Amino acid sequence: MITIVLADDEKLIRAGLKKILLDSIDIPLEIIEAKNGEEALEFCKEKKPEILITDIRMPVMDGVELMKQLSELDEKQKPAIIVLSGYDDFSYAKAAIQSGALSYILKPVDKKELISAVNSAIMNSQKEEKEQNEQKFRQIIEKGRLDDVSGLPEITIKNGLRCIVIYGKNPIQAVEAVMHDRRYYVVEQTRNSVLLVYPFDGVEVKYDPTYLDTYIVGISGPADDYSMLRTMRRQARTAAMQSFFDAETGMMLERQRRGGLYYWENDTHISDFTQLDEGYEKMISHCDIASPEEAQKDVENLFNCFNDNAKLNSETLCYLYRKITSNMFTRYPGFTDSDMYLHIKSIMIENIFEFANLPEWQSSVLDYAVYLAALLKQDTKESPYITEALAFIKTHFKKNINMAMVANQVSVNYTWFSEKFKEHTGVNFNEYLKRLRIDEAKKLLEKGCYKVYEVAERCGFSDVKYFMKIFREETGMSPTEWSNKHIS
Incomplete structure (x- = not known):
């Protein structure tokens, strides 16, 4: 519904314009008539119309003053303005333009010119509303909560929302081709993927089979609450991950992954990834003390987590992908931030759907881990006590340890140890210890079964308030917010 305030002091003119x-x-219109500028201003403040069509010459308050008053309103309250005038006077046109008028139309009004101006205003309004709602959707996904739902389209309990993720070359073309006149909102977009949300009208989106040869489309289950957006995004991505597995056997595809349409099926799902967490943690924490051969073995063991159920495999892959892309690339900043090979490799790994199949993606993860292990191993040749120190820290970081204690443990001068430790890890001892503890806290919070003070104690923080402060500084959110964000 588009609301238009129509301001003119002549009743017959208002009636004629309204009929046109x-x-x-x-599209449905609500047209509110005002006989002067003062009345139009009140309607604009109260009804917040998308469009104002106003005459210049009116009693009580003319169109120029009306536009001036409207220009002082909050940006969200300002309508698109179309000015009508019986005077071909440049000064009026200039005043209208300076006040932000979209169009200036001379009386007698040309019907085609008016319709064209109104359609243009409607398109601008819908585009602006769409962009504002897309921004709200992004905020909801980022924060995991709803701060402001004003302006968002209403959701019916019957049909609700859907999330769609499309992977492939120039995916926005596929979106435009299949959505047609449906209302949809682009929430995330990269060069080869797009995530959109749309109010589900009860009729499934129809995809041209030729598109499905080229694109992978994952569709979430429905939801009737905007707070479920993050969950729906995960569902859509998980559904798309099915393309890496054989639909019948559930085994990893050795050949080209399959394009097509994949739906999230709301029945049996994995809720416990403890075994995968343990395998991942062994791989990543072992990396700086393992040989390249040991690093390779750790990665191979990690990818043995896939079973023979395709649907559950897609959930496992989605979880593993999130672990690797959110943790692996930041674990050793002294190397990953400066080494070009690791940087390029991380970008490749993040673009998982550009790989022909899962073994190829696994191979890329393996290359990253082995190369990183080799760098770390080479760096410790001159300082072998660093390897011993790292192993000690990783075994005892949940306890009350400090750098003097660790330097003592490896029988190295405190100052010398401090310098060499930072050279190797890229951060000082306290920062390294803090990151280990925060990483452990994240894992415990994601399980959703520990209170905040219990997490603090299990990670080596003796003061829960200090833990909460440090956690927010590192992640930008409280421990509770992190837990709520990641257990959905």
């Missing part, structure tokens, strides 16, 4: 609009505009 109702007969010619093919």
Whole structure:
């Protein structure tokens, strides 16, 4: 529904303009008539119309003053303005333009010119509303909560929302081709993927089979609450991950992954990834003390987590992908931030759907881990006590340890140890210890079964308030917010 305030002091002119609009505009309109600028201003403040059509010459308050008053309103309250005037006077046109008028139309009004101006205003309004709602959707996904739902389209309990993720070359073309006149909102977009949300009208989106040869489309289950957006995004991505597995056997595809349409099926799902967490943690924490051969073995063992159920495999892969892309690339900043090979490799790994199949992606993860292990191993040749120190820290970081204690443990001068430790890890001892503890806290919080003070104690923080402060500084959110964000 588009609301239009129509301001003119002549009743017959208002009636004629109203009839033209109702007969010619093919979307629902609410047209509110005002006989002067003062009345129009009140309607604009109260109704917040998308469009104001106003005459220049009116009693009580003319169109120029009306536009001036509207220019002082909050940006969200300002309508698109179309000015009507019986005077071909440049000064009026200039005043209208300076006040932000979209169009200036001379009386007697040309019907085609009016319709064109109103349609243009409607398109601008819908585009602006769409962009504002897309931004709200992004905020909801980022924060995991709803701060402001004003302006968002209403959701019916019957049909609700859907999330769609599309992977492939120039995916926005596929979106435009299949959504047609449906209302949809682009929430995330990269060069080869797009995530959108759309109000589900009960009719499934129809995809041209030729598109499905080229694109992978994952569709979430429905939801009737905007707070479920993050969950729906995960469902859509998980559904798309099915393309890496054989639909019948559930085994990893050795050949080209399959394009097509994949739906999230809301029945049996994995809720416990403890075994995968343990395998991942062994791989990543072992990396800086393992040989390249041991690093390779750790990665191979990690990818043995896939079973023979395709649907559950897609959930496992989605979880593993999130672990690797959110943790692996930041674990050793002294190397990953400066080494070009690791940087390029991390970008490749993040673009998982550009790989022909899962073994190829696994091979890329393996290359990253082995190369990183080799760098770390080479760096410790001159300082072998660093390897011993790292192993000690990883075994005892949950306890009350400090750098003097660790330097003592490896029988190295405190100052010398401090310098060499930072050279190797890229951060000082306290920062390294803090990151280990925060990483452990994240894992415990994601399980959703520990209170915040219990997490603090299990990670080596003796003061829960200090833990909460440090956690927010590192992650940008409280421990509770992190837990809520990641257990959905």
